[in-house]
Amino acid sequence: MAVSQPKLEKDSEDSSLLPLVHDVIKCMDKDKDGQDVHQELTKLKTKIQKAREQISNMPGIDSSPQEQQQQLATLREQVRTKNQLLQKYKSLCMFDVPKAS
Amino acid sequence: MATLIEKSTKERLLSVLDDLEVLSRELIEMLALSRGQKLPQPGEDTQILELLVQRDKEFQELMEVAQQQGKVHQEMQLLEKEVEKRDSDIQQLQKQLKEAEHILATAVYQAKEKLKSIDKARKGSISSEEIIKYAHRISASNAVCAPLNWVPGDPRRPYPTDLEMRSGMLGHMANLSSNGMNGHLPGDALAAGRLPDVLTPHYPWQPSDVSVGMLPPHHGNDFGLETPGHNKENEDEVEAMSTDSSSSSSDSD
Numbered sequence: 097m098a099v100s101q102p103k104l105e106k107d108s109e110d111s112s113l114l115p116l117v118h119d120v121i122k123c124m125d126k127d128k129d130g131q132d133v134h135q136e137l138t139k140l141k142t143k144i145q146k147a148r149e150q151i152s153n154m155p156g157i158d159s160s161p162q163e164q165q166q167q168l169a170t171l172r173e174q175v176r177t178k179n180q181l182l183q184k185y186k187s188l189c190m191f192d193v194p195k196a197s
Numbered sequence: 198m199a200t201l202i203e204k205s206t207k208e209r210l211l212s213v214l215d216d217l218e219v220l221s222r223e224l225i226e227m228l229a230l231s232r233g234q235k236l237p238q239p240g241e242d243t244q245i246l247e248l249l250v251q252r253d254k255e256f257q258e259l260m261e262v263a264q265q266q267g268k269v270h271q272e273m274q275l276l277e278k279e280v281e282k283r284d285s286d287i288q289q290l291q292k293q294l295k296e297a298e299h300i301l302a303t304a305v306y307q308a309k310e311k312l313k314s315i316d317k318a319r320k321g322s323i324s325s326e327e328i329i330k331y332a333h334r335i336s337a338s339n340a341v342c343a344p345l346n347w348v349p350g351d352p353r354r355p356y357p358t359d360l361e362m363r364s365g366m367l368g369h370m371a372n373l374s375s376n377g378m379n380g381h382l383p384g385d386a387l388a389a390g391r392l393p394d395v396l397t398p399h400y401p402w403q404p405s406d407v408s409v410g411m412l413p414p415h416h417g418n419d420f421g422l423e424t425p426g427h428n429k430e431n432e433d434e435v436e437a438m439s440t441d442s443s444s445s446s447s448d449s450d
Contacts, residue, residue, distance in 0.1 A: 111256060111257055111260045112253050112256070112257055113217050113221065113253055113256070114249070114250065114253050117221045117224065117225070117249065120221075120225055121224075121225070121228060124225070124228060124229065124232065137225070140221065144214065144217070144218050147214055148211065148214060151207060151210045151211060151214070151263070152207075154207070154263050154267060155267055155270045155271075156263075156266040156267045156269060156270025156271075156273070157205060157206040157207040157210070157263045157266050157267070158205050158207060159205050159206075160203040160204065160205055160206060161206065161262060161265070161266060162203065163203065163205075164266055164269055164270070164273075165269075167273060168269060168272065168273055168276070171273055171276040171277065171280060172276060174276075174280050175276055175279050175280055175283065178280065178283035178284070178286075178287065179283065181287065182283065182286055182287065182290065185290055185294075186290075
């Protein structure tokens with residue numbers, strides 16, 4: 097989908113630290129007193145810290161992708177089996193009621 | 198065969214982030230030192246830069262994987278809710294089946310008991326004529342229904358009266374055991390079941406040829422008629438001998 101692709105690229109660009117490292121190096125070339133360098137370094141540290149918090153809060157990443165796929169398949173199988181069981185017993189007619197003559 | 202334990206995506210992300218932090222710090226420190234010392238580095242900074250770029254790319258890939266895993270996690274949560282709902286449905290069905298089984302088991306048991314009773318009754322069947330004869334015999338003493346000519350004041354009762362008990366086998370046996378002791382008392386004549394004629398009451402409803410000893414001289418408080426041949430001595434004896442219909446104790450001795 098065209099809409100989600102740019103968003104995905106933007107998200108991946110947001111998570112990159114290279115632009116900030118580049119900004120720090122550029123400041124080091126331009127500014128010798130270190131005021132701006134210090135500011136850029138603080139930004140870099142803040143971004144790293146935010147990235148850590150974001151990773152800690154992300155759901156579903158406590159297992160590897162393969163393990164997660166296995167768990168998903170297991171859950172789907174459970175739902176299918178239980179649906180079958182319920183369908184079997186609800187549609188089971190144990191008694192043939194004779195018609196009153 | 199050793200099984201490889203895969204690291205979770207979270208662990209890998211944190212590890213790569215730590216590497217990025219270390220590499221970026223190394224690079225910045227190296228550039229800062231090289232500026233101050235004005236010494237050319239033998240390409241070490243290029244090596245660190247390459248590693249940094251590699252790690253950053255790895256970090257971005259892992260972040261994409263983490264986002265995909267987040268979506269899968271949402272789907273798994275929906276499936277878990279569905280599983281919970283099915284579990285509760287199954288438990289409900291189980292309860293209903295258990296209840297139905299209990300009801301059916303009780304019904305089958307009761308039906309079997311009834312069949313046993315039917316079989317037992319069939320084996321011990323009695324002809325209706327015998328039953329009617331027996332019913333006639335046990336009701337002949339007017340114990341189940343009052344006689345047709347019974348009126349209030351009639352001394353007859355559906356149970357053996359005091360006099361009738363004394364004139365029966367038990368009364369005779371008791372009389373034999375105490376015969377030498379109280380032979381002179383009028384009560385003995387009563388106990389023996391032989392009433393003197395003066396004590397025999399005559400009532401309007403009775404036929405004139407009533408047998409001696411068949412009726413008590415006085416019974417309960419049903420009537421207050423004066424008896425013919427009545428005198429004070431006999432009245433005392435009657436008073437002493439009379440018993441309430443509900444009392445079965447005897448004070449005549």
